[in-house]
Amino acid sequence: MPQRDFVSKLHKKTTRNYLERVCEHDKIECGTIAKQYGKDYWDGDRRYGYGGYRYDGRWEVVAQDMIDHYGLKPGMSILDIGCGKAHLLYEFKKLIPDxxxxxxxxxxxxxxxxxxxxxxxxxxxxxxxxxxxDNQFDLVYSLATFHNFKIMDLQKAIQELNRVAKNPAQSYIMLESYRNEAERVNMMYWQLTCESFYSVDEWEWVYKHFGYVGDYSFIFFE
Structure with a gap:
């Protein structure tokens, strides 16, 4: 269960004003609306989520890195859990049409x-x-989704990921987390939908306890 980072290079390109999100808006209202995962979350005001999710091709490099690492070939199958607007799947399909x-x-x-x-x-x-x-996919991955589950649903989600993977070790999860007090506070200020609010060592304990054996990484709010 090694750490493999495919995503943080994109995460670090975005500038975030943590205090603005807390001080200038009603964080309770913003979180309540964000958790509906509707138009406001994806394409509404930035206070509710992405603030207009207009695709600019940035996920191509992530898809290529994952293709190279996992040895993906034409005819293989992949599953994105929590795919959203499916920009990463689009890049996979563009790079390997079959x-x-x-x-x-x-x-x-x-x-x-x-x-x-x-x-x-x-x-x-x-x-x-x-x-x-069961055993349907050559690669199963999930980006920035599993931290939105309460602990009992998190266990079920990991069990389901393991179930549909041909090889549970051929999987990847990326989540929001923190390594120190500054990152913990920044994450608390910025997040809107997080239910499992854990440090890196806590996530590693959860993975081991629930039987996750694939790759994993985190994004941090530095």
Whole structure:
């Protein structure tokens, strides 16, 4: 269960005003609206989430790194749990047209407004009850999703990930976390949807306790 970082280079490109999110807006209202995962979360005011999720091609480098690391080839299958608007799946499909891609999310708005090229491969479904067969996918991954689950749902989501993977070690989870007090406070200020608010060592304990054996990484609010 090694750490493998594919995403932090994108995360670090964004400038964030942590105090503004707390001091200039009603954080309770913002979090309540964000957790509906609707239009406001994806394409509304920045206080509610992404603030307009306009794609600029940034996920191509992540897709290529994952293709190289996991040895993805035409005819293989991948699953994105919490795919949102499916920008990463779009890049996988662009780089390997014969790759079988699937994505699930609980956001109707996100799926309806996903990249048109991969929209047909997306399904409205929760991570805790995936509509797929056992051992179906060559690679299963989830980015910035599992920290949105309470502990009992987190356990179910990890069990489902393991179930649908041909090899549970061939999987990847990226989450928000913290390593020190400054990052903990910044994360507390910035996050809108987080339910499992854990440090790196706590996440590593959770993974071991729930039987996750794949790769993992974190993004930090420095």
């Amino acid at each position: 790759l079988n891609v699937c994505g699930v999310d609980i956001s109707e708005w996100g799926l309806q407004d996903a990249k048109e090229e991969v929209r047909e491969f997306l399904t409205l479904a929760p991570a805790q009850d995936l509509p797929f067969d």
